[in-house]
């Protein structure tokens with residue numbers, strides 16, 4: 001009984017775990033967003049899609065944004081990454097390493113997108129040119145960001161394909177359509193992290209994958225995050241991933257962030273009725289009759305994050 005109690009404690013219970021948590025809490029913010037607002041112009045009228053969005057993510061930290069479909073998660077991520085379509089306008093402040101994104105010139109912003117901010121999308125096929133070999137595409141990417149000889153660039157690409165658990169030679173020579181969804185998403189992850197970004201935006205990276213493959217991709221993101229120290233903005237509908245891997249959670253509803261906090265606290269004691277409903281609607285997280293009380297993965301999370 002005592003053992004279970006200890007295991008489910010929300011505090012790390014080893015020195016290594018405590019040190020890791022402390023280091024994360026003391027790390028400088030990589031991304032700061034203040035009063036972000038995005039509007040669309042329709043028939044000479046402006047309509048707000050997201051508003052009053054403020055949050056920050058520290059080095060090595062994963063912030064998950066959750067909320068129902070259409071609540072504004074992807075629009076928020078696109079505004080941060082400078083990927084909003086022309087019809088949408090953003091205002092507010094976004095800082096990356098204490099430098100306002102408004103200060104970046106247009107050319108810098110393009111470089112910033114690839115080098116400082118890595119992206120992984122739900123639609124992994126869309127990350128690649130269909131009839132170009134994976135190797136050619138990754139080589140182009142590496143050489144856009146760094147002056148490397150062909151041999152050095154190829155070695156870098158092979159190294160990253162290995163890091164994401166793929167057979168480098170075969171994948172290098174493959175076309176995107178010759179790879180499975182999970183393999184494509186791994187390559188997309190390698191492409192996103194290869195330039196060494198300080199922020200990875202993962203917009204529903206597991207939605208198009210089966211459950212097991214999605215789990216493996218999330219394990220990989222967590223492992224690479226810990227190896228590279230990048231901050232992760234993770235957008236998802238799947239609260240199991242949030243519970244197992246996110247440090248903090250922000251909940252969006254109708255274009256606003258209605259609640260945010262430590263994952264270990266917010267998922268157990270959500271303050272907002274909407275968050276409670278969201279948790280209750282996640283069958284694997286809720287026990288019958290106790291929508292916000294039971295999280296079967298508690299012990300797992302404790303082990304994987306803090307020990």
Ligand SMILES: Nc1ncnc2c1ncn2[C@@H]1O[C@H](COP(=O)(O)OP(=O)(O)OP(=O)(O)O)[C@@H](O)[C@H]1O
Pocket residue numbers: 040049067068069070071072073074075076085087088
């Ligand atoms: N280019 C656009 N023009 C007009 N409205 C848009 C555009 N892109 C998104 N929207 C609207 O903005 C709102 C937020 O969309 P967004 O894609 O951010 O939602 P989401 O929370 O990411 O949803 P999902 O979980 O389904 O991906 C929605 O009402 C959507 O219809």
